Amino acid sequence: MFEGFQSKRRKVNTEHNAEQSKPWVEKYRPKKLDDVAAQDHAVTVLKKTLGSANLPHMLFYGPPGTGKTSTILALTKELFGPELMKTRVLELNASDERGISIVREKVKNFARLTVSKPSKHDLENYPCPPYKIIILDEADSMTADAQSALRRTMETYSTVTRFCMICNYVIRIIDPLASRCSKFRFKSLDASNALQRLKYVAEQESVKYKEGVLERILDISAGDLRRAITLLQSASKNIGYSGEEEISVALVEELAGVVPEDTLAEITQLVSSGGFDKITQYVNEFIKKGWSATAVVSQLHDYYIKNDEFDTAFKNKVSMILFDTDSKLTNGTNEHLQLLNLLVKISKSI
Ligand SMILES: Nc1ncnc2c1ncn2[C@@H]1O[C@H](COP(=O)(O)OP(=O)(O)OP(=O)(O)O)[C@@H](O)[C@H]1O
Ligand SMILES: [Mg+2]
Secondary structure, eight states: OHHHHHHHHHHHHHHHHHHHHSOHHHHTSOSSGGGOOSOHHHHHHHHHHHHSSOOOOEEEEOSTTSSHHHHHHHHHHHHHHHHHHHHHEEEEOTTSOOSHHHIIIIIHHHHHSOOOOOOHHHHHHSOOOSOEEEEETTGGGSOHHHHHHHHHHHHHTTTTEEEEEEESOGGGSOHHHHTTSEEEEOOOOOHHHHHHHHHHHHHHTTOOBOTTHHHHHHHHHTTOHHHHHHHHHHHHHHHHHHOOSSBOHHHHHHHHTOOOHHHHHHHHHHHHHOOHHHHHHHHHHHHHTTOOHHHHHHHHHHHHHSOTTSOHHHHHHHHHHHHHHHHHHHTTOOHHHHHHHHHHHHHHHO
16 A cells, blocks of 8 residues: 555656656647737637638648647647547658658558547547548658649548648748648747747746846847747756856857857957958957857848948948858858958958
């Protein structure tokens, strides 16, 4: 009897720990459609489907960390409930093989199955519509062949199966598939919506932060809420180590690899006054400190373009230079040389 009691307690503890040790992005993944922030259009339309048995095939697209995967998972949960979901939903993402053979076998086999019967309990609590849902997450990484093979499957089994395709780049989805789906565009989260959600996470986790920290985190993450929440979590882990009591803007910038404001001021100052030798020397030191050239490019872009001191002709020139450097860096060229080239070119056009 005593032993039974012990083992039960241990189980409760591990469950509790599992919830505690989850990354915050998972812990605060929206559980209901109502929890999804900012994506009003998608949420309103999808909520209507909860009231009727009608659901089209769907295509969700938009930048990372804006709630696409969370929305479809929340929808399936609300439609079927946690039990029925197991037999009614098939989720495939980029970590699964998704060449043409998988579409022919796994997807087709699941699509053709007749729908499982809901239990009495599920029927009372959830809409339980008479179809299954196949989620193809990160569908833009499916080969064109595999996408083509889906066309027939989608039509043939549409009485018992709905597809939801999710991607970042909608142009990588072949036209005939895209035209079979209702499209939902997920926008980058705007500052106020994202701030609300981030504040909520910070409150739940009792995170202490200085003024302006959350705004800076959102600034750095540029509409990607996943990145923002992850950054908040790393910062909150770091206050313990660095001995500070609250998260500061400097800590957040350090963790995100952002070049600090005063270093950026040094660079712009050097570009407008220093000659080639000084720039070379500075770049040598700068690269040794481990800053990334890509970060400099994007920060210089903000600095020059948003600054009214510079005229349009100059802004145009700088944009072209920055664009050129960015594309070369993306192609994997040497950071040191690119940065040197960038600063010298800008300094020449001033
Ligand atoms: N609109 C949102 N409302 C609430 N939380 C969100 C929202 N968007 C993102 N999040 C948070 O970010 C995490 C990641 O979101 P999600 O997996 O849905 O992004 P995604 O759009 O599928 O991104 P990807 O294109 O990279 O797959 C969620 O667990 C949640 O914590
Ligand atoms: Mg996703």
